[in-house]
Amino acid sequence: MSTALLIEQLLNGLQLGVMLFLMAAGLTLIFGVMGLINLAHGSFYMAGAFACATVAAATGSFWIGLIASLITAAAAGAIVEMAVIRRLYERDHLDQVLATFALILIFSEGTRWLFGSFPLYLDIPPLLQGAVPLPGGGQYQLYRLAIIGVGIVVAIGLYLLISRTRLGMRIRAGESDREMIAALGVDISTLYTVVFALGAALAGLAGALVGALQSVQVGMGEPVLILAFVVIVIGGIGSIKGALFGAVLVGVVDTMGRFLLPQALMLVLPPSQTALISGALASMLIYIVMALILAFRPTGLFAAQP
Amino acid sequence: MKNVLATGLIGLSLLVSGHAYAEPVKIGVITTLSGGGAGLGIDMRDAFTLAIKQSGNKDIELVIEDDAQKPELAVQIAEKMIQSDKVDLMTGIIWSNLAMAVVPNAVAQDVIYLSPNAGPSALAGANCHPNYFNVAYQNDNFHEAMGQYANQDYKNTFILAPNYPAGKDSLTGFKRFYKGELAGEVYTQVGQTDYAAEIAQIRASGADSVFFFLPGGMGIAFMKQYAQSGVDIPVMGPGFSFSQDVLPAVGDAALGVKNSATWAKDLDNEASREFVEAFQSEYNRLPSIYAAQSWDTANLILSALSKASVQDKEAFRAALKEADFDSVRGEFKFNTNNHPVQNVYIREVVKEDDVLTNTIVGTAFEDHKDAYAEQCNMQ
Numbered sequence: 215m216s217t218a219l220l221i222e223q224l225l226n227g228l229q230l231g232v233m234l235f236l237m238a239a240g241l242t243l244i245f246g247v248m249g250l251i252n253l254a255h256g257s258f259y260m261a262g263a264f265a266c267a268t269v270a271a272a273t274g275s276f277w278i279g280l281i282a283s284l285i286t287a288a289a290a291g292a293i294v295e296m297a298v299i300r301r302l303y304e305r306d307h308l309d310q311v312l313a314t315f316a317l318i319l320i321f322s323e324g325t326r327w328l329f330g331s332f333p334l335y336l337d338i339p340p341l342l343q344g345a346v347p348l349p350g351g352g353q354y355q356l357y358r359l360a361i362i363g364v365g366i367v368v369a370i371g372l373y374l375l376i377s378r379t380r381l382g383m384r385i386r387a388g389e390s391d392r393e394m395i396a397a398l399g400v401d402i403s404t405l406y407t408v409v410f411a412l413g414a415a416l417a418g419l420a421g422a423l424v425g426a427l428q429s430v431q432v433g434m435g436e437p438v439l440i441l442a443f444v445v446i447v448i449g450g451i452g453s454i455k456g457a458l459f460g461a462v463l464v465g466v467v468d469t470m471g472r473f474l475l476p477q478a479l480m481l482v483l484p485p486s487q488t489a490l491i492s493g494a495l496a497s498m499l500i501y502i503v504m505a506l507i508l509a510f511r512p513t514g515l516f517a518a519q520p
Numbered sequence: 521m522k523n524v525l526a527t528g529l530i531g532l533s534l535l536v537s538g539h540a541y542a543e544p545v546k547i548g549v550i551t552t553l554s555g556g557g558a559g560l561g562i563d564m565r566d567a568f569t570l571a572i573k574q575s576g577n578k579d580i581e582l583v584i585e586d587d588a589q590k591p592e593l594a595v596q597i598a599e600k601m602i603q604s605d606k607v608d609l610m611t612g613i614i615w616s617n618l619a620m621a622v623v624p625n626a627v628a629q630d631v632i633y634l635s636p637n638a639g640p641s642a643l644a645g646a647n648c649h650p651n652y653f654n655v656a657y658q659n660d661n662f663h664e665a666m667g668q669y670a671n672q673d674y675k676n677t678f679i680l681a682p683n684y685p686a687g688k689d690s691l692t693g694f695k696r697f698y699k700g701e702l703a704g705e706v707y708t709q710v711g712q713t714d715y716a717a718e719i720a721q722i723r724a725s726g727a728d729s730v731f732f733f734l735p736g737g738m739g740i741a742f743m744k745q746y747a748q749s750g751v752d753i754p755v756m757g758p759g760f761s762f763s764q765d766v767l768p769a770v771g772d773a774a775l776g777v778k779n780s781a782t783w784a785k786d787l788d789n790e791a792s793r794e795f796v797e798a799f800q801s802e803y804n805r806l807p808s809i810y811a812a813q814s815w816d817t818a819n820l821i822l823s824a825l826s827k828a829s830v831q832d833k834e835a836f837r838a839a840l841k842e843a844d845f846d847s848v849r850g851e852f853k854f855n856t857n858n859h860p861v862q863n864v865y866i867r868e869v870v871k872e873d874d875v876l877t878n879t880i881v882g883t884a885f886e887d888h889k890d891a892y893a894e895q896c897n898m899q
Contacts, residue, residue: 219724226716323554331558333740333769338748345750355749358716427748428713428741429769433555437711472717476706493683493707 218352223473224466225348229358231465232365236420237442238449238457239372240413246452247388247409250299251307253314255417255442256435257321262287262418263425263434264325267336276339280422287418288411295410300403318436326432333431336422361423368416369458376454385409389452444500448507450514459515464500471499544579545830547821548607550597550622552614553586557736559765560614560810561586564636567795567811568611570802571818577825583607589614591621598622602629608830609634611817614810616640616659616686627651630833632840634821636814639859641689645892648857651833653840655820656813657782658859658890659686660693662758665780665864665884666731667697670756675700678727678753680718680742682734683707690733690758696891703727708734713741719749730755740769747773754778759878762869764808767876774869774876782860783812783849784867784878791846806877812848819845855889857896864888 241255265286270279294317302310338357345353376382384405387395396402421435428434445464449456476492483491507515549568552561565584572580583605587594594613601607610626611634613619619638626633627649639658643649670677679694679702681687687707695702703725706718722730730753734742739761746755759781762774785796785806795815799807807815824839843853847862855861864885867878 216724219720222720223717226714226720229716230714326554326558331553331562332765333559333737335769335771337744337771343748353750355716357748424713427745429737429744429766431737431740431769432558434713434737437713469717472708473721489705489707490683490688493709497683497709 216350216352218348218350221348221350222352222354223469225354225358225362227466227469228462229362229465230469231462232362233420233424234438234441234445234465235365235458235461236368236416236423237438238445238461239368239454240416241442242446242449242452242454242457243385243409244413245446247385248299248303248406249392250302251310251314252299252413253311253439254294254317254321255413256439257318258287258291258414258417259421259424259435259438260321260325260432261290262421263336263430264329264334264421265418266422266425267334267430268329270336271334276337276426279336280419283418283422284415287421288415290418291414292407292411294414295407299410300406303406322432329432331432333429336425336430338426357426364419364423368419372454381405381408441500444504446514448504448514450511450517453514453516456514456516463503467503468496468500471496475499543829543831544581545609545825546581546583546605546607548598548601548605548610549582549584549612550587550594550601550610550618551584551612552589554588557589557614560637560736560808561612563765563808563811564612564614564814566803567799567807567814568636568818570798571815571822574798575818575822577822580825584612587613587618589618591618594618594622595625598626602626602631607631609821611636611814611821613638616689617684619643620685623652624649632833632837634817634840636817637810638686639890640685641892642685644857644859644890645895646897648896648898650837650858650898652858653820653854654859655817656860657862658892659689660696661782661864661888661890662760662780663690663693663731663733664697664888664891665866666756666758666778667694668884669778669780669866669882670694670698670700670729670731674729674754676703676727677701677729677731678703678706678722678725680706680708680722680730680732680734682710682712682738684710686735687733694731708738710738712738715742715745716749718742719746719751722753723749723751727753729753732757732761735760736766740766743770743773743777759809759867762867762878763810764806764877765810767869770876772871772876775871777869778881779867779869779878780864780884781809781867781878782862782864783809784865784880786879787848787850787865789846789848789850792848792850795848806875816845816847816849816852819847851887855893856898857890857893858898859890859893861887861889 244252262283266279266283269282270276342357342360345355347353445460449460475496479488479492551564585597609632614637616638623633632651635654637656639654644658679691681690756778759779762779823845827839828835830836841854853861865880866882866884868881870879
């Protein structure tokens with residue numbers, strides 16, 4: 215195993231982590247501010263990918279598609295918040311789960327109705343095709359590096375937004391005491407709509423970025439949603455910092471597990487069994503990590519609220 | 521007088537219905553019409569209903585239900601079809617895990633099941649059943665063909681499949697005929713969408729070729745990422761990842777890839793030409809291998825219905841087993857375990873007028889039989 219391969223796999227893990235962060239940030243923000251469990255978050259991811267693929271196919275430009283994905287996902291988020299989610303804040307979590315699960319089904323079948331059942335095509339833009347050399351003789355795909363870059367920019371942007379702006383102040387206030395900031399005269403329902411649309415836009419951005427790497431199809435959001443929930447549980451529900459650390463941890467553990475486990479098992483097991491056993495173990499690894507973290511830190515690594 | 525009239529009428533009506541040769545036939549179709557795998561089920565349904573419609577047979581009633589690719593839902597639908605719809609025949613299931621959940625139970629209740637796609641090894645060997653007909657293939661077949669083909673050019677292949685029964689059948693099938701070395705053998709997660717880690721391993725493994733079986737969205741993701749990564753080791757795989765339903769989403773990354781299947785739209789026979797033309801004019805798209813297999817399934821049923829009544833199970837099974845229909849795959853007959861004996865071809869992805877499709881470039885097997893037929897004790 216060469217250093218170049220190791221660095222490449224670490225970058226792969228980081229890239230997966232960054233993509234998960236874009237999903238998890240919105241999810242954890244919405245939970246932290248509104249106390250809402252939003253299962254339909256994966257649908258915004260799908261909406262972003264479909265918007266990007268459709269607009270990119272029509273205009274020939276990935277970048278216009280990317281802007282379209284942000285607008286579509288944010289608009290979808292705002293509409294859903296005003297039409298449905300607003301009625302759920304006072305209800306218990308079970309009602310929220312039921313209603314947002316219904317939204318998944320509506321979004322999925324609605325997308326199928328509009329776009330058909332066959333996957334759409336979306337390629338990475340010409341500007342980001344190709345690879346860059348790595349120390350140690352390897353090379354790494356430029357587009358994946360760009361995704362890592364976007365993730366870092368979003369993380370810094372969110373940090374500045376929450377710690378330096380008036381909106382961020384209100385978000386923090388909303389997290390710590392909902393009733394009080396409403397009593398102080400802050401227009402809480404607009405704040406909720408803005409936060410929800412922001413979370414949805416981040417999910418849409420993730421969907422569009424990843425759509426160029428994989429297939430744009432109905433139901434693409436749900437597998438990512440499960441991982442995003444693992445991330446926010448590990449990071450501490452409601453904490454953006456937790457989401458960032460959790461996402462990178464899950465991304466790196468998952469990638470390195472898939473890469474290193476077979477090599478480690480090769481030393482102790484006959485080759486015929488290695489592939490099957492390491493395949494099974496690698497898929498369990500992040501859940502094992504989650505269980506271990508919860509055993510020692512039941513509220514996650516950076517819990518925002520007790 | 522009234523009574524006499526009534527009795528006479530009843531007698532007459534009995535007489536009439538007794539004479540009517542074609543009693544209605546109910547066919548239950550369970551297939552995947554929603555969720556990520558819906559493209560396959562929709563091709564299945566469209567080809568099947570088109571074949572029935574074109575036959576002009578008015579006595580066939582179809583009961584079509586969506587299983588959403590969920591085994592537990594498929595089981596419920598099957599029970600409903602058998603108990604309350606009282607279907608005579610069943611077909612439609614795309615996925616092997618769903619077939620395993622539904623088929624053994626259905627055939628045990630004396631319903632005849634015809635598989636238009638899934639062919640798990642567990643139903644082909646010792647657990648074969650007279651009521652179970654597989655019109656598509658045994659799961660290993662396409663992979664065996666690729667193993668056979670790989671022997672021509674390659675000596676050090678990296679192989680890759682998802683960790684579930686059909687994935688294991690796949691790599692087992694490939695290795696059954698492949699004689700070279702393995703540069704690596706990896707089982708990925710079902711539903712995995714990012715293959716960067718595996719592609720890095722392939723690059724580092726020194727392989728001279730890659731064989732992968734990743735159905736549906738997994739294959740699209742893998743092919744795109746593989747092409748984007750700049751690794752230039754040739755890839756090959758079973759036809760599922762290069763089928764008409766996924767090619768537009770894979771894009772030019774698929775060009776030139778060799779893959780195995782029992783059919784491509786340029787296969788030289790009359791039935792195939794008619795099928796492609798009918799499908800294209802009805803639905804305005806090219807048919808996939810799933811559509812071809814379903815078209816054959818419908819025509820097999822129609823051929824058997826013209827020979828025997830579906831109420832006489834014994835005679836109907838015999839009529840099915842004769843396989844007296846014009847298959848789009850050319851020569852087609854049933855082996856002792858009711859699985860096909862057929863050719864498996866090597867196809868190549870090409871571009872025709874800006875549309876990606878497959879063309880046949882060779883034959884891997886002629887009259888290929890599956891490896892499990894010997895364990896089946898049917899005649």
